[in-house]
Amino acid sequence: MQLPDYVLRCLETLKKQNIEAYLVGGCVRDMLLSKTPHDFDMTVNCPPETIQSIFPKTIDTGLKHGTVSVVIDSHLVEITQMRKDGAYSDHRRPDCYYPAQNIHADLKRRDFTVNAMAMDASGAIIDDFDGRGDLAKGVIRAVGDATVRFEEDALRILRAFRFASQLAFVIEPATLSAALQKQSLLQNISVERIFSELVKCVSGQNPQSLEPLLKSGGLSFLGLEFCRPLAPLTRLPDVREVRFAAFLQLCGSDPQAVCTALKTDKRLLKQCVFIAQKLNAGLPLNKETVKKIVFESDFQTARYLLLLYDVLQNRAFPFPEEIQNEPIFLKDLAVNGRDMQALGIEPTRISTVLRALCEQVHQNPKLNQKQILLQLAQSGIEK
Ligand code: ATP
Ligand code: MG
Numbered sequence: 001m002q003l004p005d006y007v008l009r010c011l012e013t014l015k016k017q018n019i020e021a022y023l024v025g026g027c028v029r030d031m032l033l034s035k036t037p038h039d040f041d042m043t044v045n046c047p048p049e050t051i052q053s054i055f056p057k058t059i060d061t062g063l064k065h066g067t068v069s070v071v072i073d074s075h076l077v078e079i080t081q082m083r084k085d086g087a088y089s090d091h092r093r094p095d096c097y098y099p100a101q102n103i104h105a106d107l108k109r110r111d112f113t114v115n116a117m118a119m120d121a122s123g124a125i126i127d128d129f130d131g132r133g134d135l136a137k138g139v140i141r142a143v144g145d146a147t148v149r150f151e152e153d154a155l156r157i158l159r160a161f162r163f164a165s166q167l168a169f170v171i172e173p174a175t176l177s178a179a180l181q182k183q184s185l186l187q188n189i190s191v192e193r194i195f196s197e198l199v200k201c202v203s204g205q206n207p208q209s210l211e212p213l214l215k216s217g218g219l220s221f222l223g224l225e226f227c228r229p230l231a232p233l234t235r236l237p238d239v240r241e242v243r244f245a246a247f248l249q250l251c252g253s254d255p256q257a258v259c260t261a262l263k264t265d266k267r268l269l270k271q272c273v274f275i276a277q278k279l280n281a282g283l284p285l286n287k288e289t290v291k292k293i294v295f296e297s298d299f300q301t302a303r304y305l306l307l308l309y310d311v312l313q314n315r316a317f318p319f320p321e322e323i324q325n326e327p328i329f330l331k332d333l334a335v336n337g338r339d340m341q342a343l344g345i346e347p348t349r350i351s352t353v354l355r356a357l358c359e360q361v362h363q364n365p366k367l368n369q370k371q372i373l374l375q376l377a378q379s380g381i382e383k
Contacts, residue, residue, distance in 0.1 A: 001031045006072040007040045010079075011121040017054055020045040021079075022103055022118035022126065029114045032125070032135055033167070042079045043106050043118065047099070051079050066097060082106040088152040091188040104128055111149065111156045112163060112175075113141045138169040146178035154185035158197040161213055165204030176212065183218030194222070195262040199240055202247040207233045214251065222261045227252035235311045241268055242304045245275040249312055271301070278305055285309060285317035291362040294328050327361050327368045330354050335373045343377055353377055 003011075007023070014021040021044045027037035044051065048068035052058045057071035066081035084105050085094035100106045103118050103126055110116035113129040125132070129143050140163050142149045142156070150157050157179045164171050171179065186194065201210050207230045213219060214226035228250045236242050248255045255272035274297060283289045285306075293302040303319055310316040327333060333354065340350045357376060361368045367376070 001034065001036075004040075004075070006075045007077065008121070010042070010070060010072055010077050013054060014042075014044060015121060017050075019050070019054075020103070022120050024106070024118045025110065025115050028117045028119045028125070029131070029135065031119070032117070032132060040077055042077060043082050043103065044079055045082050045099075045102070047081050048079070066099070083109070085109045085152075091151065091154045091185045092190075093153070108143060110143055111153075111159055113143055114139075114163070114167075114169075116143050134172075138167070139172045140164050140167075140169050140175060141172040142175045142178070146175040147182060150178055150182040150185065154182065155189050155193055155197070157182060157186055157213075157218075158189070158194060158201070161210045162197045162201045162204065164209035165201045165206045168205040171209070180212060180216045180218065183213060183216060186218060187221055191222070191262050195264055198247075198262070199244060202230070202233055202243045203238050203240065205234065207231075207243075207247070223253050223258045224248075224251045225253070232311045236307060237304075239304070241271040241275075242308070244268060245272040246308055246312060248272055249276060249279060249308075274301070275305060275308065279308060279312065285315055287320045287323060288362050290317075290320055291323055291326070291328050292359070294323070295358065295362070299324070326365045327358075330358055332368070333357060333361065333373065334368050334370045335377070339370070339374060340377060343374065345377065353380060356380065 003023075011021055011023075021042050023040055024043045025041050027040045030037040048060075048063050048066055051068050051070065055070045055072075059069040059071065059076070061067050061069045061078060062080075066083055067078060069076045069078050082100040082103060082105065083097045084100045086096035086098060088094050107116045107118060107126065107128055113131040113134045115131070116127075116129050117131040118126040120126070129141075134141050140160050142160070160171050160175060160179050163169065198210075201207060211226060211230060214224060217225070219225075230247065230250055232250070233243055233246055236246055245255065248258055251258075255276045256269065259269035259272055278293060290302055290306070293305055306317055306319055335354075335357065337350050337354065340353055341347065345353055357373050360376060361373075367373065
């Protein structure tokens with residue numbers, strides 16, 4: 001793969017300053033898989049302050065971890081000093097970092113063989129742990145002793161399942177067995193980090209990779225259990241709300257409880273709760289139900305819900321496109337709040353009455369005429 005111009009220029013600038021620089025991690029892995037990397041990370045044998053003095057535009061993305069981002073043509077390149085990790089005491093982060101004298105020490109601290117390769121400006125690959133062999137075999141394998149590596153940083157346990165899902169790889173047996181053996185350490189990881197890995201996992205090509213962890217109870221502390229196979233997720237679009245809501249459904253989880261435990265954003269929580277409520281309500285699938293769902297949410301959510309009925313409940317119902325030209329929302333009604341007020345309906349009841357009218361109009365769009373709706377509202381008051 002041809003490196004983008006801004007990456008080449010970055011490498012050249014560093015070379016001119018006699019700095020040893022390599023592309024590392026995900027971008028090398030993705031290029032070897034002939035995928036386009038979403039970003040380019042580099043490692044160098046100098047401290048971030050030196051990088052700041054060389055490039056006119058930099059952003060301090062983590063100076064104390066030895067990282068600085070360089071801005072070139074409005075692209076960001078994250079540059080980290082080659083480093084070795086100090087001891088780990090919290091199962092998440094090393095207590096400190098030491099500068100590493102060479103690239104080999106830096107690669108050794110990385111999580112998996114496929115993520116532990118470096119590439120220099122000439123395109124030569126440094127691959128101390130046979131990452132290329134594992135890429136060819138489709139294997140996620142820890143660098144070094146998997147048990148030790150997961151003890152050091154338990155987030156790696158979840159990362160193993162995430163990469164297996166994203167790349168459609170299998171986790172090498174010793175790595176998998178260490179991940180399951182050390183699963184209880186996941187409780188030391190911040191729920192935000194867990195959530196971010198889980199979303200990537202369920203959005204990947206092979207979300208069923210996560211099943212062993214669910215089956216062994218590794219995520220029970222978050223209200224996530226193995227209940228049904230996860231393969232159906234791959235039939236859903238890669239939309240966070242849809243995949244995650246479906247994942248919770250397949251785990252038989254309470255979306256409110258799980259989203260709260262994971263401190264997800266409110267939007268995701270609301271969407272997952274709404275989707276679960278509709279999926280579990282046993283609604284008959286017909287045009288009126290779809291209109292009601294659109295009324296309560298929006299067209300896109302209703303389309304996703306129909307897909308979920310199909311994928312999760314084997315109930316296929318094509319989206320009734322014609323409803324786009326039919327009255328659905330309160331604003332589509334031939335009457336409004338002022339009309340209701342004129343009828344003498346108490347202000348506190350107006351929205352209830354309008355909603356009831358809307359429901360009738362969903363059943364029969366022909367009712368959406370001012371005189372008819374006024375009569376209906378009137379007879380509602382008299383009842
Ligand atoms: P993505 O494509 O999702 O960004 P990535 O491989 O680039 O995948 P990052 O989380 O961006 O993953 O991390 C960049 C690199 O840093 C990884 O490829 C890996 O070499 C190393 N790394 C990241 N997190 C860890 C960790 N917890 N333990 C060890 N090495 C890690
Ligand atoms: Mg990355």
